[in-house]
Amino acid sequence: MDTVDAAEPLVIFIFGVTGDLTRKKLMPALFSLYLNERLSEFRIVGFARREWSQEHFRDQVREMIANVGGASEEQRNRFVQSVVYLQSTFEDPAGYEKLREHAAGFPNRIYYLSTPPGAYEEVIRSLGEHGLARSDTGYVRIIVEKPFGRDLASAQSLNSLLQSCFDESQIYRIDHYLGKETVQNLMMLRFGNGIFEPVWNNRYVDHVQITVAENAGVGTRGNYYERAGALRDMIQNHTFQLLAITAMEPPNDTSPDSIRDEKVKIIRSLDPVTHREPDRHVVRAQYSAGVVDGSEVAGYLTEDGVDPESQTETYAALRLYLDSWRWAGVPFVLRTGKRLSRKATEISVHFKHPPLHFFGPAGSPLQRNVLSIRIQPQEGITLNVNAKIPGYATAVRPVSMDFAYGSAFGPAVPEAYERLLFDAMKGDNTLYTRNDEIEASWSFINRILDHWSTQDGPLPQYAAGSAGPDEARGLLADGDRRWRRV
Amino acid sequence: MIVDVPAVEQELARIQRELTNSEVRTSLFNLVVFSPDAEKTMANEALNYLLGKRAARVIHIVNGAAHENPTEESRLDVSARCFIDTERKSVCFQEIVITNGSDGAGGAPGSWVPLLVRDIPTLILWQDTLCDNQDLLAHAQEQAEKLLVDTEQSVALGDPEDAILEVVHRIVVTDRIPVSDFAFKRLRTLQRLVASAFDDPKRTPLLDEISSVDLAGTSSPAGRLFSLWLADRLGWTIDGAHFRDRRNRPVAFNHTQVAVGCSAEVHIDLMTSERIHIAMQTAGCADVDYPEGEESHPVVSVPGNGELLLEEVDAIGSDALYRNALRVLDRY
């Protein structure tokens, strides 16, 4: 019989339990863990300000998990019985005393900060002041949501506040992209196979593209987005993490720190081209009105909560180089944007052409081999190769060798949050970001932000539903390099 | 119009299941056809030729409905056609027709890009005017591995003759988008015939002795493309309406238009006042008369649009001859 590896008994406190993230991601993930017998004895305590009764909260939780399939009514009831609402503001000391009562009887504790970023400081400090950051009976861990700071200084101050109350080993800074199966598989692909690593360098790789494209706009989060922008919201964290995993050297072992040591070296080895010549290497833009999925949508400047003269970018693209033996001279082009033609996150490694060109029409080289790692939607890996078309002539066409997670392994790919929450329960922080990684990436990003803050005037525009601004094309305009289709 | 991508995919899968119960071959490419009219386009003839030979997703964007029916909202229809090949497998065209209404939404990339199958090449078959659709075209070329145009047809649809090559020049030379032009492809037989007239080593030096070329036949863009091709191969530069050869001597080029698809005749006058005469019938026979009284009658075959399209979908690379011919526009 298979034994299921379940978490030790624990209580999970979700700060900001009435928020969007809890509804969309956290509760469904926790329920899924429960269904998969990953939670043995547990209690979930939801902390928020609204005057909700226990019954109302439980009804809400029932709704939050309604879309998780494969559960019996009894399982739903039992899960809902394990959730408790703690009504308090983050500022009220009495809330933390109630919290202590709810923790009684459970040796282990996880705090999940799913609050507006402005509330992190209050909650962390209060936990520390109330002696809730340590426990004699088991572990205490804290998970911090993104954004982790809005520049280097605020990230450093958040790090020092966290470290004044918790040890680094207790701190879990979440980047949910690292919880995605394909991102983890990238390491497996690179270091678990003999064929990729030998060509994973500047002798064979022409360039690497990393795309994090969304077709959604800012929706109701205009207020939040105005203070963030694409560079802060997507590049500093998710995209840099994808870059680090793609480019890092093999770690000494698979321990969390060995892996994170290698990742941080990548961020530190970024050539400051964006500092020396920002406008040649970085493109920013805003979406204008357009058509997405067949329907007309508004431009960024007319979205709710957005300043009509806003300079916040909804698209950012960067051409980066790594000062390393392995990657010298290889461009890594990163782009992210809202309201692009479709939602797609992928890493694609574009290999160099063969040294001689025998096949295909004269003067037009064949398509490059491209290894693309799709992170969402439909996680999977594709290798494009050129193959001969059956027949007498030597006609060549690109074909793809495709591996789709869903179809190869069935539907059991866990949601990113599920995997990450379980890792935190098991004390494995490999897939969480360390303080030095965050500070290294902020220190790089900060210089771009500083440059932008000196610029005036409207940003370049791209039509909603398009592939992005024309200006981004220039980042790749060299030989036959082109952006991959979103 | 709302494009619900999962619903479209499900519907395509359902139609395919209904049409065939044999194994279905994977689509090899996306072909996005832009045309002002669903019926009256060479795309249909060419696509029919491809049917059963290559499996593909075909997205047809009918752009003209906006003008004919100005109140109509954009619309999306889904269908499929399948043929069983010799191995008893189904080769299907998954077809999506988006009729661009007065809302203009149908032509926008946000309507059709999400419907492209990922990780296979995308070809855009542009069957519309090029000059007054620059915006749509710019978005389309962004999404494509290759753009297939037909400058002959675009002029027939209303593009100005004198501007059309400048537009494709920008796409091919400035934006470096791989492009094939059916108008140029259709010249291939004539080009081969002209080139082969100089194959004999005793005639090859005459290539540097050309004083004028008269082309009768083909449409205006094809005539200009033919002259640019000659100029590229022979190192001529542009001098007003004519050319100058490598030694800076003038070379006249005259073109008399004849409707699309007709036979063509080329007179090549040499500095020695001699003349080479080449005449080609679309039916398959050609006559070549040399100055010394020799003649030859090679058999030629002129590929149809379907054959040309098949070549294009099988070879994704760009047409280097075409690109080089357009580059002559920069040589003056």
Ligand SMILES: NC(=O)c1ccc[n+]([C@@H]2O[C@H](COP(=O)([O-])OP(=O)(O)OC[C@H]3O[C@@H](n4cnc5c(N)ncnc54)[C@H](OP(=O)(O)O)[C@@H]3O)[C@@H](O)[C@H]2O)c1
């Ligand atoms: N939503 C997403 O998809 C998403 C994705 C990635 C990361 N994140 C990050 O996750 C965090 C939470 O996001 P969210 O979208 O869930 O935020 P949200 O919808 O704004 O929810 C904020 C929560 O914090 C509570 N809260 C705020 N101030 C409080 C106070 N002074 N005292 C007590 N409770 C207070 C609110 O309680 P009341 O409603 O009772 O006032 C609510 O439960 C943010 O840091 C965000 O950046 C969110």
